[in-house]
Amino acid sequence: MLVVLKPQTPEATVADVGARLRMAGLAVHRTEHDGRVRFAAVGDLGAIDPKQVESWSGVESVAKLSKPFKLASRAFHPHDTVISVGRIAIGGPQIAVMAGPCSVEGEEQMFTIAKAVAEAGATVLRGGAFKPRTSPYAFQGLGEEGLKLMRRAADAYGLAVVSEVMEPDMVPLLARYSDILQIGARNMQNYALLRVVGHTEKPILLKRGLSSTIEEWLLSAEHIMARGNRQVMLCERGIRTFETYTRNTLDLNAVPVVKELSHLPVIVDPSHGVGIRNKVAPMARASIAAGADGVIVEVHHDPDRVLSDGAQSLYPEQFAEMVKQIRTIAEVVGRTV
Ligand code: PEP
Ligand code: MN
Numbered sequence: 051m052l053v054v055l056k057p058q059t060p061e062a063t064v065a066d067v068g069a070r071l072r073m074a075g076l077a078v079h080r081t082e083h084d085g086r087v088r089f090a091a092v093g094d095l096g097a098i099d100p101k102q103v104e105s106w107s108g109v110e111s112v113a114k115l116s117k118p119f120k121l122a123s124r125a126f127h128p129h130d131t132v133i134s135v136g137r138i139a140i141g142g143p144q145i146a147v148m149a150g151p152c153s154v155e156g157e158e159q160m161f162t163i164a165k166a167v168a169e170a171g172a173t174v175l176r177g178g179a180f181k182p183r184t185s186p187y188a189f190q191g192l193g194e195e196g197l198k199l200m201r202r203a204a205d206a207y208g209l210a211v212v213s214e215v216m217e218p219d220m221v222p223l224l225a226r227y228s229d230i231l232q233i234g235a236r237n238m239q240n241y242a243l244l245r246v247v248g249h250t251e252k253p254i255l256l257k258r259g260l261s262s263t264i265e266e267w268l269l270s271a272e273h274i275m276a277r278g279n280r281q282v283m284l285c286e287r288g289i290r291t292f293e294t295y296t297r298n299t300l301d302l303n304a305v306p307v308v309k310e311l312s313h314l315p316v317i318v319d320p321s322h323g324v325g326i327r328n329k330v331a332p333m334a335r336a337s338i339a340a341g342a343d344g345v346i347v348e349v350h351h352d353p354d355r356v357l358s359d360g361a362q363s364l365y366p367e368q369f370a371e372m373v374k375q376i377r378t379i380a381e382v383v384g385r386t387v
Contacts, residue, residue, distance in 0.1 A: 052090055081126060150200075153196075165207055232255045248274040300318070
């Protein structure tokens with residue numbers, strides 16, 4: 051249920067409305083829009099009559115939150131969420147450019163790539179230290195050593211860090227080194243993990259599951275938000291379809307659809323979306339044209355010898371060219387890079 055209060059309602063009255071909703075057994079989440087406090091009251095609504103709530107002091111209107119996701123919905127939070135990460139704001143007019151290797155492999159690799167992507171215009175360095183590999187025999191990541199390396203390389207070039215966390219127990223470790231916690235596609239419905247990151251204050255990059263609908267994806271965001279962490283970015287990274295020429299099918303439909311349904315920033319990962327190096331830049335351009343708030347791209351200076359995802363990694367020069375192109379497209383859609 052969405053409860054909108056009248057403008058300039060005294061704080062004591064606002065608190066009273068919140069308390070009465072809680073007394074009815076509901077979880078209450080607060081936001082503000084157009085000078086009005088808004089409460090999303092979620093849970094079993096059976097014990098409460100909306101007509102009665104409407105008559106409470108300070109209440110302007112009561113409406114049903116009809117979508118299964120509540121806190122992630124535009125109905126609750128009409129304006130775009132903007133997430134601050136260091137000196138950048140994600141979800142505002144500026145497009146976020148995140149780039150780096152699939153996996154952290156070593157010091158020289160991280161510093162070389164961090165320098166290249168920073169010079170080309172990236173503001174966030176990506177890299178996995180704990181890798182969700184389909185095969186148990188493939189490279190699984192450098193662990194904490196990798197996180198330390200990535201942090202140093204990012205700091206040297208003024209970049210923020212995004213890195214994947216795979217297990218609830220590892221969240222504190224990742225949070226120590228990383229500015230954004232990535233939830234990988236394979237873990238989108240790992241509710242134990244979503245619960246733990248929901249209790250942190252770190253921005254979350256929530257990748258769409260390999261075979262997940264948009265509604266399932268938004269409900270996973272809701273799992274995080276219901277625990278208190280509202281700083282969620284949604285990352286479209288391609289879904290499984292019958293098509294086999296590309297690694298996945300990048301669902302760019304999802305960009306305008308999610309932007310309408312939700313106030314959360316949408317980031318597109320064209321690297322995993324297509325899986326083929328020379329198709330990454332075209333899909334990055336298309337992502338920005340479709341209204342994405344940012345892109346996350348795999349970049350490597352020696353992609354023939356990488357330990358994961360070499361075939362989809364851009365050379366630094368290709369990445370620099372891609373950033374120039376998306377800068378032009380950003381201007382057309384009223385954004386900047
Ligand atoms: C990655 O970012 O390298 C990764 C494993 O992504 P995804 O979870 O989208 O497959
Ligand atoms: Mn990868």
